[in-house]
Amino acid sequence: MRKKIILLLMLPLLAVGLWSFSNDDRYFELAKNIDIFAALYTEVNTYYVDEINPNTLIKTSIDAMLKKLDPYTVYIPEDDIEDFRTNATGQYGGIGIMSNNINNRHLVLNLYKESPAQEAGIKIGDEIVMIDGRSIKGMNDDEVGKLIKGQSGTELLIGVERNKKDYIEMVVKRKKITIPNIAYQTILDENVGYFKLTEFTRSASEDVQNAVTQLKSAGAEFLIFDLRGNPGGLLNEAVAICNMFVPKGSVIVETRGKTQAQSMSYTGQNEALDLEIPIAVIIDGGSASASEIVSGVIQDYDRGVIIGQKSFGKGLVQVTRPLSYNSQLKVTTAKYYIPSGRCIQALDYLHKNADGQAQEIPDSLKEAFFTTNNRIVYDGGGVDPDVKVPMTKVSAYTENLIKSGLLFDYATRYYYRHDSIVEPTAFQLSDQEYNEFSQWVDRQEFENSSEIEHAIKLLSVAADEDKVYKQLTEEINTISEEVSRLKANGQTHFRKEIKRRLELEIIRRYYYNQGVLEATLNSDENITEALSVIRSDVNYAKLLNK
Template sequence: MKKQWKSLALAGALAGSLSLVAMKTDDRFFEIARNLDIYATLFKELNMYYVDEINPNRMVKTSIDAMLKALDPYTNFFAEDEIEDYMTMTTGRYNGIGALIGQRQNKSIVLMVYEGTPAEKSGLQIGDEILKIDGVDIKTRKDTDTGKLLKGQTNTNVKLTVQRYGQKGPLDLTVSRDVVKMTNVPYYGMISEDVGYIDLKDFTATASREVRTAFQELKGKGMKKLVLDVRENPGGLLNMAIDICNIFIPKDSEVVTTKGKVTEWNKTYTALNPPLDLEIPIVVLTNSHSASAAEIVSGVIQDYDRGVLIGQRTYGKGLVQTTRELSFNTKLKITTAKYYIPSGRCIQAIDYSHRNPDGSVGKIADSLKTAFKTKAGRVVYDGGGVLPDVVIEAQTPTPIALSLTNKGLIFDYAVKYRHEHPTIKPAREFHLTDAEYQEFVKWASNQEYDYTTQVEKDLGTLEASAKKEKYFDQIQDQLKALKTKVSHSKDADMMTFKTEVQTLLEQEIAGHYYLQKGLKEASFATDPELKAALDLFKDMGRYTATLKGAK
């Protein structure tokens, strides 16, 4: 009898809990329906009575974007006219000319021409100002989207009217549009006798194939050690990250696990193919802009002790997005899960589910981080990106270098230099002479730019505090003397920080001659993370000790 009562009680409790769940579900659906009805009636009233005509598409898009922004930065809505941009983001392909156009002082300037594209073949140059596109004067049409005008069907022509530095009048160029593929690996090559380098900048649909091709070619050139650079890589497709990891770890090895609300979607992804190489020493370069798929690759390499990470802590994006098809050819990219790498850690740094009272989000506190272990037993932590094995402090640009770059003066002088010098040495060998640097200093002295150093800012704060607290009269003479002493001179700073400014200038100039590859090769000599990688490869005892967790 007691067992019967227990069974009845259990059944009653279960039925009650199911009823409660059903009630909560019904309540949620009711709230959704109620709020959608409120939204529809509000929109109807706006449309009927607002003093000016409203654009329904723009209004709805604005409201959707604001709603999704309250969740996280990665859940996004793509309207029908944005689908082409979405496809470019995922595939790295678009129909156009292959040039990066930017706005400088209300001018449309060619900032980069990509190698092998219609833009390069047509003779378009970095620094050209675009005046007209197919006869449309874009200087007078402020609402014109230059990028959309340049895109179009393959094998159609677009006529550009450009103003080039040093030319008296405009030039007309005819460019035949084609499929432009933005490469995931803009550069790879040998950087020493036995060290290969692969620069991985994205994870679109061909990323794995590009890395595999680069790796095999470098092996054929005698590569015995590899530097894989994922700095400034924002991530991309999860399957590409898995396949790239598979190049260096055994088949069937766990790569990443996703866990979210829909348990049926939770999955552990493993390496599906035989690896290309399980032995080659690897250094992965990371920084604070290495995110998502880039963190999977670097985290997996670290978790399996397959290579040494050098640089700065990664961004900390451990969220997975899934694309859902909506009505009228629109799409929703929605965060559906968090990912966990083989050690068990999730490297998501920002807790979007718990916002501060002001609506901001904060990173996960150190006290809430959990310790995990790599395959060899090294301790690693979750909750804040991937911390490299060898940390290199990020370089902070000096105020003068920052000002020259932000004002576009480094770029402008490179355009001038390219016009005046038909050829230069290969990017790795190119250096400005002292006389050429002085020519730049003289030119810059006639340009408009200025900056405030941190010391000057601190003195300004001290002066304000002194006035507020009635001490200014007592220390004003000392403050005046300090101000005079630390007041910056642009000419003096040009010499004090010559190495930094000249390096920026040389890299920019090399890029104008040799495009993306030139920019990369010109940076090798002064890249602190790359130097640390090469130094580590020269001391394989230290490399091995690092992988074993020895200090």
Template sequence: MFRQKITRRLLGVMGIAVLLIGLSAWKLDYFEINKQLDIFTNLFREVNLYYVDETEPDALMEDAINDMLKELDPYTVYIPEDDVENFRIQQTGQYGGIGSTIRTIGDYVAIDQPYKGYAADKAGLKSGDLIISVDGKSMKGATPSDMSNLLKGSPGSVVKLEIERYGERQMVELKREEIQVKSVPYYGMIDDVTGYVVLRSFTDKASPEIKAAITDLKRNHGMKSLVLDLRGNPGGLLSEAINVANLFIPKNTEVVSTRGRLPELDQVYRTLNDPFDTEMPLTVLIDRGSASASEIVAGTIQDLDRGIVIGQRSFGKGLVQQSRPLSYGAQVKITIAKYYTPSGRCIQAINYAERNEDGSVARIPDSLRTAFETANGRTVLDGGGIDPDVAVDPDKVSGVLYSLVVKGLLFEYATKYVQSHPQLPSPSEFALTKGEYDDFLHFLSDKEYHYVTETEKVIERLEKAAEREGYNEALNSEIASLKAAYEDRKEDDIEVYKTQIRQLLEREIIGRYYYEEGEIEFMLRNDPEIEEALMVLRDRAKYDQLLSPQN
């Protein structure tokens, strides 16, 4: 078994190396590559045979592979056989399991949120349920990854969970199902004529789900304009980015082109189908979490002047990956090309080929970004993500809110709240009363949620600098006064940031009753980007002006 594991890992490394040779044979020295492979093979064998302490060949090999690929970019990665299924799930959103997200609470993994209508939901599992055992095996100390692997399985197979809810334990038997995570978790009307569609990921079901949503909104709800929400969407399949863009632009229109080291990787991708609607006013929401396929769609809509992009500058991932099979069921995902939007710009924000002396990388500075033109002659820039046509400053998450979320205290209180509230008003109506929010503050009174702010870090640096430069005695009293004043102010954070804390707590509670769909509907009540989109869509003159060149 020892030798078999070594052989499998070694074949994985050699497979990657040979694949890389094949992809760039015209530039690489075959003799030098074979020489280095021979050295590595001998070195690996000698180390494992003669090192003074017992080695772990699997760990050594995995580190060698990952460190090698890390020198290229974060997206070129080795996928061991055990992880191939998870990689497939990312692309399709489909797997066999119970249908729930999970998270750690204390020593156990808990149900985070069941997917509506799937096995966990039908069996009555609730957010906050601790999973004590799976098929009789204790889960104390298990990680979410461990738990995920145990809960997944062939559709139709049975898994027995022992759960703990409000201090009481019970057994629950579930039959695993084929789970299809929705690419569109929510759609609806946000006023009498404006539709709203959220796209969370570009799986192979993305374009059919969006088409079904906008067809329903137009035929049955009177939609005359649309807000497409790509915020936080990390991307996915290139083919689906093209298909989604195709819904709003004519057939045979260029959406994206790719350019790689090999001529056969230079491709131009055009729309293949008749569009859904090429005239309906359209806004696309993006933020710093919108990447890859999201940027292709937003960039195409912007370059073709088909709609207005609103929000914050996107992530800036203009690299194309392709998965390649290796020996023994493993795969390698390799960056093979860069993609370019219809105007000819590449929005990749980091050039991984040019590194600083310490090996770090930096974003391309704005001063080095090149100007391109949209179909109407508007100026757009490459090299740093998609800049929105209408910028909306994001809400800054306070240190206290961040700590409450990370410590799981909003989640914990929501679980407690549900115990005494069997029903809840609709997401469009629900709000915590003053008494209920005061109860939350009382709940926090004996909880630990320490956090460090930027101000705190600056004061600490000032204190160290004063000591280092010999000013500490002269400034001790002033620094002490500053720290005391800061601590007094920090104690008020829970009140100062009450609005954002309360909103996120209400969202957490709503999710227990109305799932992710209800959370999204609730957040629409106070969303600056949505408000900006509605202002643009309601003012046709402003809409047209934004799509015209600025003199």
């Protein structure tokens, strides 16, 4: 048994070349440790008091080993291959819903238009309780997702609870679902083209080219390119998108890895789509990887202005390597460097602190680089916007209201009491409607603890235990009473932000995510700033050092 395990584990090394073992101490250490691991596993399997699951045990050990490297180097077993392909291609066999577990209820959060789910009659707000005669109670999101996805053309029976009272069963036929790269595009203020890119799957560059062409045909003389919340995707798609706005032959990105095969330079292979149209790219802390290549290239070539908040800071490149039994390894092979020469990787995974956490690259080690027009930019911490727009934060009270699912449930309740609403840009709740919501919340069980309350409790305990600080008890109690007062009147104090989020959730029931995007454009501070910058020739040129 042990010899078989050793042989299986060593097969990849034999493929590399047995000569390496005699010439390289690293390969000897690798072989030695594989031998130790095989011996250990054999002993555990033979003598451990209870029966063990070899798949679970081995996967746990693989995951723990890879976790020591970085969060992007992962083992993909055969069961998870379809999810991995979905991320790369934007396609999967399914029914076209977005769902999530909220307070132990698996709820439909959104639908794709003309999807099998929509055609079968599934609605946003439905709670999925049964799939093919099997209760999903206690399952996590991944387990439910695997039951819903399947081969195109096959059917599944879904049972849902609607509006917390009606149980409905529906037969839904799966088909190939394509996740759209561009969530929304429109013309703002008559001549500003806007589009939001949410994915970098295989058709992303084609979709962007089509969007820009359509917007220009509709009268766009300026472009706003929204990359907020886009986690990245395929490197070649990011390169192709950059090529649309910089001259053919321009260096777009370089990858530098351990081997020559992983060290490459990517240049623009095609003539640019438009070298003149003013561009504003909007980013935030959720813009990562391919999003940072696009925004970084636009910044380094002074091709447009970057608006928003600092990006995530992922400057690592991964490739997939095939393993036995239809499994794969996604492994970090290189760092990428954008035209100015900087790498935007924010965390140093090689040098971790005592508790194993990767450390942020300190400012003292960050290096200055220069754009085409000699503007200073820095490495080691994501892409810094040229125009910073503070991130809008909501109160802890509102966050708890959202997490509780009460906003979601009330939006569903509203939907079933109103056949229709006005268009997304015009919809608003009346004062009476908001008061009805407020009264409804008061009748529900609402867990509303906050970090500040937890801190007050700790401070109170510490003050009681320490004579020196016991005199602060009265002040601590005063603060606690003020927090309680704010909580008791939370729906009044935070009315504006609660009301707006409830309105958007209601809009989603009638117009889906596209309606929500449409409703937020006019009040979006980042878009307002972008419009202001690109429509002012003087400010735009000044920011780009022209």
